[in-house]
Amino acid sequence: MKPSTEPCTARGEQRRSQILDAATGCFAREGFHGTSIATISKAAAMSTGHIYHFFASKEAIIAALIERKLAQSLELVSHFENAEDVFQAMLERVDQGLQERTDPAQAALELEILAEAARNPRVAALVREADAIRRERLMGVVRSARQNRTSRDTGNTSDKEDDSAAVTEVVIALFEGLTARAVNNPTLERTALAQLLRQVLRALL
Amino acid sequence: MKPSTEPCTARGEQRRSQILDAATGCFAREGFHGTSIATISKAAAMSTGHIYHFFASKEAIIAALIERKLAQSLELVSHFENAEDVFQAMLERVDQGLQERTDPAQAALELEILAEAARNPRVAALVREADAIRRERLMGVVRSARQNRTSRDTGNTSDKEDDSAAVTEVVIALFEGLTARAVNNPTLERTALAQLLRQVLRALL
DNA sequence: ATGATGAGATTGAACGATCACTCTAGACTG
């Protein structure tokens, strides 16, 4: 049932967050299909039946969790959009991005979401809609970074065809690939990698 | 018909392949945990019980399938190792690599394996061992490509510290990231992307 | 040639466990 009254919403929203927080850990540890409602309810310190007062189904929990995570991922883009020197801001975020993407729990959840999106049309629609927005805005960031860079060097900002879309794709692919690397290579040398990532950004932008 | 000298091994190996082939499609479509033995048995055109004569458990099927896929992925490295002009060979494989990595079924299975590796220690051990080998050999390829490139331009092959390990990581991350991009962005512009990927390789090597 | 034989190939019903989900009844609050 949908809680529609006002006081219900406040407490309800807190309970929803409580469930999503618990589910995040469970899903990262055991996957969407490996995690039972009983496991989530135990982690959230409530009964199985109670969970169904806030989410219609297990898939609704997964969808809400994914939506929350996707919304958070847009904050990074906002940070770049609001930065004074966009290019410099991107260079400075490399370390943090590398750290986050190679965190085992975050990497596991990210891969779980992608794997689910690859086979579940509803999840696919979610992540693709969010990606389209993020991609569009990130392309704007890339374009502005490049304009700043080229105008600083040559004073010429407009030339030939614009491959900013492809550059954006490559940058995203590079960082999303780090998630895969974290799983495949736990001995990853982060310092040297971060340095090289910045070098690639300088070459691309 | 097959000679009866070793009917057990020959026929058994064929049946194993038959099961693995069927399972590959099922797993890509519904995931490891979303696929039942009944589904696999139907796809492989045999009974559920019969499958257990060739694999001890469902996890054994998953492990065998992953091992087979990992072994196949080493063929690409061999191709580079045997190439006359390593750098040129890498450039020429960009298109095929992009095509393979953005194939929906292959991408789904790849992500499924990574997600499973992120939470299942046995699968993690499999993929990490394979990755260590592939990484080591690919680093040799990268090093030889770079030596050829620098010696061709300047005649100087040895200088400063070697970041070939980091370059190898970045190259792998870039292509593994394409798998994620294929899921996130079905409208991916492959032509422009391939061109830019080659440009990145030229900058890195 | 042929029927008997038996070992491996193959089946699918059966089983216990576990799952997502429901429902009824008790606890709490204002």
Next chain:
DNA sequence: CAGTCTAGAGTGATCGTTCAATCTCATCAT
């Protein structure tokens, strides 16, 4: 006391796995 929150046993379905029964067919004695 009225209405909401909460609990946890119950339900039917499905899962991985097992196993006893059946089928297939190369081999060999006749």
